[in-house]
Amino acid sequence: MADRQSGNHGTEILFTALREPGRMTGFGLDEWDLLLRIARRTRLLGRLAVIMDETGEVGQLPAIVRNHFTAARVFVSQHQRTARWEINRILAVLEGSDLPLVLLKGSAYILAGLPPSRGRLLSDVDLLVPRELLDSFEKTLLTHGWESVKLEEYDQCYYRTWMHELPPLRHPERLIEVDIHHTISPLTSRLSPDPEKLLADSIPLADSRLRVLQPVDMVLHSAVHLFHDGEFINGLRDLVDLADLFQHFGKHAGFWEELVNRARSQGLLRPLFYTMRYTNRFLAADIPDAAMVATADGAPPGPVLYLMDNLIGAVMIPEHPDFPRRRRAVAQWLLYVRSHWLRMPPWMLLQHLARKQIMHWKHRKATAGTLLQGNR
Amino acid sequence: MILAELPDDDFSQRLAGTGIMVQTGPFIVRVRSGIEDFAPLLKRFYAHFPVVAEPAIADFHISLKRPRSFRRWWHPQALFMLDGQSPFLPYPLSHTFPLFEWGLNWGIAMQAHQYLMLHSAAVERAGKVLLLPAWPGCGKSTLCAALVSRGWRLFSDEFGLVRLDDGQLVPLPRPTPLKNKSIDVIRDFAPAAEIGPAFHGTRKGTVAHVRTPDASMAQAHIPAPPGWLVFPRYRAGAPLRLKPIDMPQAFLKLANNSFNYQLLGLQGFQAVTRLVRHCDRYILSYSDLDEAIDTLNRLADA
Numbered sequence: 001m002a003d004r005q006s007g008n009h010g011t012e013i014l015f016t017a018l019r020e021p022g023r024m025t026g027f028g029l030d031e032w033d034l035l036l037r038i039a040r041r042t043r044l045l046g047r048l049a050v051i052m053d054e055t056g057e058v059g060q061l062p063a064i065v066r067n068h069f070t071a072a073r074v075f076v077s078q079h080q081r082t083a084r085w086e087i088n089r090i091l092a093v094l095e096g097s098d099l100p101l102v103l104l105k106g107s108a109y110i111l112a113g114l115p116p117s118r119g120r121l122l123s124d125v126d127l128l129v130p131r132e133l134l135d136s137f138e139k140t141l142l143t144h145g146w147e148s149v150k151l152e153e154y155d156q157c158y159y160r161t162w163m164h165e166l167p168p169l170r171h172p173e174r175l176i177e178v179d180i181h182h183t184i185s186p187l188t189s190r191l192s193p194d195p196e197k198l199l200a201d202s203i204p205l206a207d208s209r210l211r212v213l214q215p216v217d218m219v220l221h222s223a224v225h226l227f228h229d230g231e232f233i234n235g236l237r238d239l240v241d242l243a244d245l246f247q248h249f250g251k252h253a254g255f256w257e258e259l260v261n262r263a264r265s266q267g268l269l270r271p272l273f274y275t276m277r278y279t280n281r282f283l284a285a286d287i288p289d290a291a292m293v294a295t296a297d298g299a300p301p302g303p304v305l306y307l308m309d310n311l312i313g314a315v316m317i318p319e320h321p322d323f324p325r326r327r328r329a330v331a332q333w334l335l336y337v338r339s340h341w342l343r344m345p346p347w348m349l350l351q352h353l354a355r356k357q358i359m360h361w362k363h364r365k366a367t368a369g370t371l372l373q374g375n376r
Numbered sequence: 377m378i379l380a381e382l383p384d385d386d387f388s389q390r391l392a393g394t395g396i397m398v399q400t401g402p403f404i405v406r407v408r409s410g411i412e413d414f415a416p417l418l419k420r421f422y423a424h425f426p427v428v429a430e431p432a433i434a435d436f437h438i439s440l441k442r443p444r445s446f447r448r449w450w451h452p453q454a455l456f457m458l459d460g461q462s463p464f465l466p467y468p469l470s471h472t473f474p475l476f477e478w479g480l481n482w483g484i485a486m487q488a489h490q491y492l493m494l495h496s497a498a499v500e501r502a503g504k505v506l507l508l509p510a511w512p513g514c515g516k517s518t519l520c521a522a523l524v525s526r527g528w529r530l531f532s533d534e535f536g537l538v539r540l541d542d543g544q545l546v547p548l549p550r551p552t553p554l555k556n557k558s559i560d561v562i563r564d565f566a567p568a569a570e571i572g573p574a575f576h577g578t579r580k581g582t583v584a585h586v587r588t589p590d591a592s593m594a595q596a597h598i599p600a601p602p603g604w605l606v607f608p609r610y611r612a613g614a615p616l617r618l619k620p621i622d623m624p625q626a627f628l629k630l631a632n633n634s635f636n637y638q639l640l641g642l643q644g645f646q647a648v649t650r651l652v653r654h655c656d657r658y659i660l661s662y663s664d665l666d667e668a669i670d671t672l673n674r675l676a677d678a
């Protein structure tokens with residue numbers, strides 16, 4: 001029982017570390033023992049290393065913690081280097097075309113040098129491309145060696161018919177996936193922001209072949225991704241991204257008004273409401289009262305909000321690695337079903353989940369042997 | 377305190393409960409297991425390893441348990457968990473100890489990026505380390521066990537851990553697994569070496585572990601600079617040949633042999649460059665263990 005309680009304690013120290021990095025120097029050995037594990041599991045260890053570096057007091061930490069931070073920084077820089085190189089390779093094959101390449105999420109934060117890039121891992125490069133250029137862009141990558149990762153016919157069909165992105169591509173010489181989006185929420189979803197507006201208002205980076213969404217759209221996209229599309233696997237990390245964006249852009253005059261107006265005109269008030277509520281609740285994001293009030297009509301009906309509070313709480317609060325909680329697994333599953341519910345009409349959802357489950361079983365059978373062989 | 381000094385019931389109770397923290401080289405491993413046959417093997421092979429006083433930070437949290445499946449009634453299994461997650465499918469219960477060893481190696485290779493990690497045996501003599509980088513099947517572990525039985529200090533049969541700031545090698549002494557014919561080869565070559573029970577039918581065939589010598593354990597905290605890079609190549613009937621190789625060739629072989637060269641980026645390049653510059657570099661083709669050891673001894677004493 002004592003260990004379960006220390007699990008809660010681990011959660012507290014992770015949130016404390018994220019909110020007030022300076023307090024990490026006061027953690028005891030047993031607290032670190034748990035924090036390192038939880039931070040690694042939530043993909044936030046590199047983040048802790050970098051924000052600790054910024055305090056200038058990393059030398060006061062136990063040597064073993066500094067070793068873990070060193071290893072985490074190595075891991076982060078490899079991820080970020082890989083992403084930059086992938087973008088470099090994409091630009092190389094686009095030489096001569098004037099296709100606007102809009103970076104999304106992780107790769108946008110990194111290439112634009114925004115605060116969420118601090119210690120951030122990423123396993124794919126997300127791009128937004130005008131829908132009419134989608135086919136030619138995909139063809140260009142395919143002729144230059146990229147391959148489709150999802151080879152099952154059903155997956156291919158699913159992505160192309162219903163989703164806001166193409167089936168992921170990967171170059172066989174490299175490990176990172178490329179996700180090409182043509183809008184930011186599934187075609188069948190009840191949300192339907194206008195991608196034309198996003199592209200038109202995107203802003204160029206120093207390398208003018210690359211663009212990122214303007215600040216308010218960047219926030220809204222991450223919000224949609226987390227609350228309407230995600231499976232919450234890296235939920236806390238994604239919430240940290242959003243809290244960073246709020247802190248960074250929130251200082252600029254007019255940001256909050258513009259954010260709320262944009263959300264309203266794009267029909268994205270609901271995900272913005274959730275984002276403000278939960279970044280504030282878990283990460284103490286500083287959000288002006290006026291903005292909170294202005295998004296209040298984005299709130300779902302009372303019982304739904306009550307349910308969401310519980311589910312989001314269950315998936316955002318990390319579990320003790322030695323004592324996985326059923327509550328969390330159930331919440332994760334319910335949110336997964338919810339993300340599909342939001343994405344497609346019920347009859348389609350049933351069909352889809354059934355097919356996915358069958359493919360999952362087949363896949364498990366097929367990989368059972370290789371896993372055993374593949375590890376040293 | 378070392379593991380052997382823990383009273384038996386205290387040992388079993390802690391192992392099955394919150395776990396025992398053992399120091400192996402630079403790493404602290406917390407191991408938990410309620411599997412009965414595993415406890416005596418752990419105690420035997422890790423008897424002379426330091427037990428870490430708690431509270432402490434463990435680098436690896438390992439637990440070995442029996443999965444709750446129907447198979448447990450006719451085919452009992454053991455599941456390896458690192459930090460609450462199971463990276464491998466279960467093994468037969470009787471293979472729990474080799475599973476622990478492999479799993480810990482896997483964890484180190486996945487995580488310890490504060491080092492350049494070479495897939496290499498490493499042994500020390502006269503203050504310098506001999507690295508024997510090789511992929512499985514080249515006789516790396518056999519050669520390593522043979523050298524250690526002739527007085528070389530064991531750093532590791534599996535990992536060349538290179539510190540990134542000063543290029544020194546860090547010891548990570550652990551039981552050395554011998555496979556198939558190597559088991560008898562070492563029994564004959566080094567009758568004094570303590571070899572544990574043979575585990576038959578693992579995915580590497582039969583495996584038996586050599587206990588780490590006390591002398592190597594006593595100096596497990598002392599790093600040493602690299603001296604020689606020897607790429608071993610065992611081939612039955614081959615005549616002994618120690619062929620010098622140039623730096624570029626050694627560089628490529630070493631970079632390819634590393635667990636995390638690519639991951640380290642520029643640091644990896646610099647670490648491998650420093651290694652090939654500082655070391656004498658050879659390919660060793662051999663079939664006779666005595667000849668090979670003789671050659672390596674002379675190399676070290678030259």
